[in-house]
Amino acid sequence: MTDKATDGAPQRAGFGAGTAVEPARHSTPIQRLETMMLIRAYEQRLVELQRKGAPGTCTSVGQEACAVGVVAALDGRDRIVTNHRSAGHLVARGADPRRLMAEVLGRVDGYCGGRSGSLHISVRELGVVLTSTIVGGELSLAPGVALAQKMGRGKPGGIVTVFFGDGAACEGIFHEALNLAVQWQLPLLFVCENNQWQAFVHRRETMPDNAIAQWAQGHGLPTATVDGNDVEAVHEVAAQAAQEIRVSGRPRFLELVTYRQRGHFEPDDQAYVDPVELQSWVERDPIRVQRERLLAGDLVDQAGLSAMERRVRDRIEAAVAFAEASPWPAPASLLDHVYA
Amino acid sequence: MTRMTAEQAIHRALREELGRDPSVLVMGEGVATKHRDLVDAFGAMRVRNTPLAEAIIAGTAAGAAASGLRPVIDLLFAPFMAYTMDVLVNSAGKLRYLSGGQFSFPLVAMAMTGTGWCVGGQHNHNLEAMFVQAPGLKVVMPSESEDFLGLLKAAVRDDNPVVFLADLGLLHREGEVPDDGDFIVPIGKAAVRRKGADLTLVSYAKAVGVCLQAAEELQARGISAEVIDLRSLKPLDEEAVLQSVRKTGRLIVVHEASGLCGIAAELAALAATKAFDALRAPVARLTGPDAPAASSWALEQAIVPRSEAVVDAALGMVESSPRTAVAD
Numbered sequence: 001m002t003d004k005a006t007d008g009a010p011q012r013a014g015f016g017a018g019t020a021v022e023p024a025r026h027s028t029p030i031q032r033l034e035t036m037m038l039i040r041a042y043e044q045r046l047v048e049l050q051r052k053g054a055p056g057t058c059t060s061v062g063q064e065a066c067a068v069g070v071v072a073a074l075d076g077r078d079r080i081v082t083n084h085r086s087a088g089h090l091v092a093r094g095a096d097p098r099r100l101m102a103e104v105l106g107r108v109d110g111y112c113g114g115r116s117g118s119l120h121i122s123v124r125e126l127g128v129v130l131t132s133t134i135v136g137g138e139l140s141l142a143p144g145v146a147l148a149q150k151m152g153r154g155k156p157g158g159i160v161t162v163f164f165g166d167g168a169a170c171e172g173i174f175h176e177a178l179n180l181a182v183q184w185q186l187p188l189l190f191v192c193e194n195n196q197w198q199a200f201v202h203r204r205e206t207m208p209d210n211a212i213a214q215w216a217q218g219h220g221l222p223t224a225t226v227d228g229n230d231v232e233a234v235h236e237v238a239a240q241a242a243q244e245i246r247v248s249g250r251p252r253f254l255e256l257v258t259y260r261q262r263g264h265f266e267p268d269d270q271a272y273v274d275p276v277e278l279q280s281w282v283e284r285d286p287i288r289v290q291r292e293r294l295l296a297g298d299l300v301d302q303a304g305l306s307a308m309e310r311r312v313r314d315r316i317e318a319a320v321a322f323a324e325a326s327p328w329p330a331p332a333s334l335l336d337h338v339y340a
Numbered sequence: 341m342t343r344m345t346a347e348q349a350i351h352r353a354l355r356e357e358l359g360r361d362p363s364v365l366v367m368g369e370g371v372a373t374k375h376r377d378l379v380d381a382f383g384a385m386r387v388r389n390t391p392l393a394e395a396i397i398a399g400t401a402a403g404a405a406a407s408g409l410r411p412v413i414d415l416l417f418a419p420f421m422a423y424t425m426d427v428l429v430n431s432a433g434k435l436r437y438l439s440g441g442q443f444s445f446p447l448v449a450m451a452m453t454g455t456g457w458c459v460g461g462q463h464n465h466n467l468e469a470m471f472v473q474a475p476g477l478k479v480v481m482p483s484e485s486e487d488f489l490g491l492l493k494a495a496v497r498d499d500n501p502v503v504f505l506a507d508l509g510l511l512h513r514e515g516e517v518p519d520d521g522d523f524i525v526p527i528g529k530a531a532v533r534r535k536g537a538d539l540t541l542v543s544y545a546k547a548v549g550v551c552l553q554a555a556e557e558l559q560a561r562g563i564s565a566e567v568i569d570l571r572s573l574k575p576l577d578e579e580a581v582l583q584s585v586r587k588t589g590r591l592i593v594v595h596e597a598s599g600l601c602g603i604a605a606e607l608a609a610l611a612a613t614k615a616f617d618a619l620r621a622p623v624a625r626l627t628g629p630d631a632p633a634a635s636s637w638a639l640e641q642a643i644v645p646r647s648e649a650v651v652d653a654a655l656g657m658v659e660s661s662p663r664t665a666v667a668d
Contacts, residue, residue, distance in 0.1 A: 120435065
């Protein structure tokens with residue numbers, strides 16, 4: 001069913017279960033804008049579906065530039081370890097929104113056959129491995145993926161990228177993972193999406209200002225801190241860090257300063273959020289920033305933007321139709337995959 | 341056959357599996373220090389000392405296992421495994437299932453536990469039942485040297501995460517071990533250590549010796565006890581237990597771990613649900629208490645099921661229930 005369908009995923013070649021496929025590339029600023037729009041549309045559609053009874057999700061609305069900027073710096077040799085707020089990483093890597101949507105709705109055509117739901121989606125053939133929804137779990141697993149890479153179990157020259165948030169940086173495992181990656185010289189790119197929120201608690205309540213990159217520096221890691229709402233800035237530092245890791249075999253650390261524009265989990269009325277702070281970040285929304293940059297540079301015009309919006313909308317509506325038509329898993333399959 | 345201690349059997353298993361399969365690696369606090377010959381033979385990349393940080397040891401093993409390696413991690417003492425619970429329970433145990441079977445976690449998490457060294461409750465805690473309750477994990481706890489060898493080798497070759505618990509009190513005990521480099525004890529198979537007809541004593545690890553001693557004393561009183569060594573706690577060899585209980589009609593389960601929701605409770609439920617007709621007496625459990633292990637020898641030993649207690653329980657059970665014609 002999924003093998004036959006084509007929906008024009010950006011520059012994605014071939015698709016088959018268990019086989020490595022070339023991940024999506026976002027080599028131009030225009031492609032990066034369209035992918036951010038696709039992520040936004042995908043998650044907003046999930047919010048609408050939740051209101052009609054579908055399972056809730058942890059959206060990354062407002063953080064799309066982090067996902068697209070970093071993933072655009074990776075290639076088919078690389079692996080990604082991510083967390084519960086992973087839709088951007090998955091879509092940017094080239095995951096099919098239809099199969100993602102089917103997974104969120106718990107259907108058989110989802111990437112994990114409906115066993116994951118939104119929270120732990122991994123896509124082996126795209127190298128998105130071991131998604132953990134335990135905050136910090138992604139950090140516990142990533143050094144081992146990188147060790148396997150170092151020991152020749154991946155494609156030559158490949159690196160591992162782990163996405164986590166400021167909340168995970170407050171877990172003890174954050175320090176254990178950084179220490180091990182440095183001591184064992186693992187090809188690992190740490191990407192902290194500092195979105196200012198740790199579930200329902202603001203970051204300022206839990207850690208000193210500017211602590212995260214300093215903690216990483218304390219472990220001897222070279223770090224870069226950038227505006228996580230500027231996809232071009234993110235892409236530039238990520239590409240540089242990835243290249244340094246490929247050459248040196250040693251880890252690097254990025255802190256992307258951004259903002260979680262929606263709640264922790266849908267539904268969430270965000271009554272605890274300072275509206276002035278939220279508004280200041282909405283005005284610096286990553287999609288708006290990139291759109292205005294491209295318009296100002298005459299790299300895109302209104303007609304071009306409208307065409308992109310149409311393509312994105314069509315893909316997401318096709319994804320909803322696909323997911324809703326996908327069958328439920330058979331209860332008889334309940335115990336499949338518990339043990340090898 | 342060669343005589344060797346359980347500790348030597350563990351070392352031999354690691355050496356043979358490292359030599360057999362280049363994807364095997366051994367990590368932990370001091371493994372490269374303890375097993376210097378393995379570093380020399382297989383290199384520092386595959387035999388690695390780690391920081392004293394159990395969560396990242398386990399996490400690294402899980403990440404590596406899902407990426408094509410077969411790590412064995414030595415966590416030293418079982419209570420330290422509390423630090424590894426997230427990785428073993430939430431990641432290694434669940435992410436195969438939650439990913440729809442995209443990833444496997446062929447890893448072995450080893451630790452020591454049990455009474456005998458007076459190390460107190462933060463170095464001695466028989467927490468095997470906690471891991472039995474975690475889906476996706478297998479749990480083994482051998483008693484004989486040959487099972488330390490054969491079960492560890494089977495665990496390394498298994499595509500599932502296996503918790504391998506070594507009873508402290510057995511590590512320096514010697515036993516006969518086959519010389520075959522491919523000797524394997526299949527996970528999930530119990531061993532009948534002594535044949536008997538009047539009642540069934542089921543245990544594992546150090547408590548097997550307690551049951552064998554009790555069976556000897558019972559023999560002198562004319563009672564024939566069958567002794568089963570579970571070896572694997574998950575999967576449990578239910579058929580081996582049921583077969584014996586259907587024959588003897590009487591079941592006593594003995595282990596050092598607390599009785600609450602433990603292996604003995606599970607076996608009592610098993611007998612009640614699947615061999616109720618055969619039971620001639622209520623199932624008896626002799627287990628440790630719901631208390632941390634104390635360090636004092638007197639208090640530590642007070643939690644160990646004694647052979648005298650097993651004999652008393654067996655005598656009471658036989659006297660209170662009619663003997664079978666078959667048994668006589």
